[in-house]
Amino acid sequence: MHNWVRPVQEAQWYLTAELTNSFFIGEVDGKRMSSISFVNHGKSIGFASSYYVDKAFRGMGYGKEMIQSVYSDDIVSKYSLYGYSIPSLQEFYNKTLRLKPCWSSRRFKLQIPTLTEKLSAETAPANGHEILPVSQANLEQLMVYSANMVGSSQTSRRLLMAMVSHTLRSSWIAIDGNNEINGFLIMHKTTSFPEGGYLIRPFFADNAPIAQSLLKTAVEYAAQDCDSFISLDVPLLNNECVSLMDELRGESVDDRVFMGSRGVPQRALDKMYGLANLDSI
Ligand SMILES: CC(C)(COP(=O)(O)OP(=O)(O)OC[C@H]1O[C@@H](n2cnc3c(N)ncnc32)[C@H](O)[C@@H]1OP(=O)(O)O)[C@@H](O)C(=O)NCCC(=O)NCCS
Numbered sequence: 001m002h003n004w005v006r007p008v009q010e011a012q013w014y015l016t017a018e019l020t021n022s023f024f025i026g027e028v029d030g031k032r033m034s035s036i037s038f039v040n041h042g043k044s045i046g047f048a049s050s051y052y053v054d055k056a057f058r059g060m061g062y063g064k065e066m067i068q069s070v071y072s073d074d075i076v077s078k079y080s081l082y083g084y085s086i087p088s089l090q091e092f093y094n095k096t097l098r099l100k101p102c103w104s105s106r107r108f109k110l111q112i113p114t115l116t117e118k119l120s121a122e123t124a125p126a127n128g129h130e131i132l133p134v135s136q137a138n139l140e141q142l143m144v145y146s147a148n149m150v151g152s153s154q155t156s157r158r159l160l161m162a163m164v165s166h167t168l169r170s171s172w173i174a175i176d177g178n179n180e181i182n183g184f185l186i187m188h189k190t191t192s193f194p195e196g197g198y199l200i201r202p203f204f205a206d207n208a209p210i211a212q213s214l215l216k217t218a219v220e221y222a223a224q225d226c227d228s229f230i231s232l233d234v235p236l237l238n239n240e241c242v243s244l245m246d247e248l249r250g251e252s253v254d255d256r257v258f259m260g261s262r263g264v265p266q267r268a269l270d271k272m273y274g275l276a277n278l279d280s281i
Helices: 010-016 062-070 073-078 087-097 112-119 139-150 154-166 208-222 239-247
Strands: 023-028 031-040 045-053 080-085 100-111 130-133 171-175 181-189 198-205 229-235 251-260 272-274
Touching (some): 023 062, 031 062, 045 062, 112 208, 112 229, 130 208, 229 239
Antiparallel strands (some): 080 251, 100 229, 171 181
């Protein structure tokens, strides 16, 4: 839909997570030309995304009309709203939804041959950690671990479970000697696979060595059927992750600004090596 590559199973997650009634489509003369979503996280928290108008209809007021019809004054005043913005739309979101910038993320593109070469030196997982397929994870423990990064709302939990259930072969966890989870990565094919490569989302790790071990496992898997690239969205406040992107010769694609109407949510950005689904707060 946008210029960004999207996960091929995205619609299925929303079906599995029973969130399809959070999505709205705009039509002109029976032709679908726009979309927007309002995903609820409880009764007073909402997430705005999938904001799109077909090129032929842009600049004619349809986008604004769509925002105003889904986000009534009542919703804007009662809800804590969140969303990701392209840098140029921040002012518009501030005017319409009262959103203010919280932090920025950058999409990086990592070439699979370069990753294979750079990560091959790493022979064993960091500090006795083990990387396991997500099918071997204790799912409740996985939800508790992920809550530091994406909150613990039923919506975030359902979305994560839906993503895991559709990507069992390309999702991994890192565990320590006590079987505690300290890293988690999900990798998806994109809608333009294989040219569009794989997308990693989400990617959580307690530190950079654990992140590298998870990434190495993902790259070995990806290299079996794809030689293009892997992309992921990195919170720029996570310095370790930004340095890792540099080391791995990540190419910057573009930026997003995470915005909120009632302050910055408490999240462990230092453990976020790749953002979760954009509808998780
Ligand atoms: C963003 C988008 C949905 C707006 O739809 P639209 O129908 O063109 O918007 P409207 O004509 O109703 O204009 C709404 C407002 O947004 C502003 N605007 C629209 N596109 C903009 C852009 N790329 N940069 C800055 N401002 C923009 C308009 O100036 C207008 O502001 P105003 O009310 O202060 O005059 C549409 O341009 C689009 O689909 N873009 C590609 C996908 C995208 O970037 N989505 C947003 C992701 S955060």
